[in-house]
Amino acid sequence: MDVSILRQGDYLIASIRSDLTDSEARALRAQLADLVGRTRARGLIVDVAALDVIDSYLARVLRSIALTARLRGAATVIVGIRPEVAIAMVHFRLNLEPLVTVLDLDEAVTLLDTSVREGALDGG
Amino acid sequence: MADEVRVEIRNDADLVPARAQGRALAQRQGFSATDATLVATAISEIARNIVMHAGRGEIVLRTVDEDGRCGVVVTATDKGPGIRNLDAALQHGQGSGGGLGLGLPGARRLMDEFEVVSDARAGTTVTMRKWRVRDELERLRRRRVRDG
Numbered sequence: 001m002d003v004s005i006l007r008q009g010d011y012l013i014a015s016i017r018s019d020l021t022d023s024e025a026r027a028l029r030a031q032l033a034d035l036v037g038r039t040r041a042r043g044l045i046v047d048v049a050a051l052d053v054i055d056s057y058l059a060r061v062l063r064s065i066a067l068t069a070r071l072r073g074a075a076t077v078i079v080g081i082r083p084e085v086a087i088a089m090v091h092f093r094l095n096l097e098p099l100v101t102v103l104d105l106d107e108a109v110t111l112l113d114t115s116v117r118e119g120a121l122d123g124g
Numbered sequence: 125m126a127d128e129v130r131v132e133i134r135n136d137a138d139l140v141p142a143r144a145q146g147r148a149l150a151q152r153q154g155f156s157a158t159d160a161t162l163v164a165t166a167i168s169e170i171a172r173n174i175v176m177h178a179g180r181g182e183i184v185l186r187t188v189d190e191d192g193r194c195g196v197v198v199t200a201t202d203k204g205p206g207i208r209n210l211d212a213a214l215q216h217g218q219g220s221g222g223g224l225g226l227g228l229p230g231a232r233r234l235m236d237e238f239e240v241v242s243d244a245r246a247g248t249t250v251t252m253r254k255w256r257v258r259d260e261l262e263r264l265r266r267r268r269v270r271d272g
């Protein structure tokens with residue numbers, strides 16, 4: 001599984017670098033839930049810009065990564081969904097609430113800074 | 125020249141090459157990046173259906189050129205137990221454990237044409253097609269000119 005996970009201050013940044021199998025996606029969810037607790041991270045950023053397909057299964061796993069992180073005390077922001085991937089995701093009519101998505105890393109950090117300070121992002 | 129690619133599906137790792145091959149074939153057919161992504165995503169959904177419900181099967185990807193238009197045909201076959209309630213599966217997915225049954229209706233919405241033949245003895249075959257958008261527009265235009 002080609003995913004790099006960095007810690008930056010109160011945040012964890014997971015960058016998915018290549019297409020994931022279903023079992024790798026589930027392993028990533030478990031790994032992130034564990035890391036959020038161990039590092040006491042307040043925010044989790046998942047960079048999906050390298051993914052050229054997000055099908056209904058992966059969309060659900062991303063959502064459950066966010067829900068799991070929330071229970072472990074961190075807000076999640078998904079970064080970099082490609083435009084054509086976004087178009088495909090719309091076809092599934094999946095309820096992706098409470099996924100929070102932004103276009104780039106800077107925006108993700110700004111959003112987390114604000115929401116962690118104000119306790120506002122109860123989405124992720 | 126028709127292009128044909130076969131991908132054997134035995135476990136979830138086989139979805140990765142199936143998606144990549146589907147995208148590559150659609151791009152060779154001149155599909156836009158968006159439509160190639162829709163094709164790759166639909167392939168992923170029906171390949172997962174094979175893994176979950178039949179265990180193993182095969183996906184055949186083919187190009188078609190007919191009637192002034194170019195397209196991609198995806199055929200997924202398995203010898204699994206068949207789909208008991210096809211209408212329900214197409215409406216809401218198979219809805220088996222964990223609510224993972226979005227495969228069929230999701231794939232259907234991503235493609236232009238979609239057919240399922242399923243039988244408890246013979247297994248399931250899903251055939252789906254997508255056409256290159258600019259050919260469809262050209263066909264519409266010609267029809268409009270012809271019909272005045």
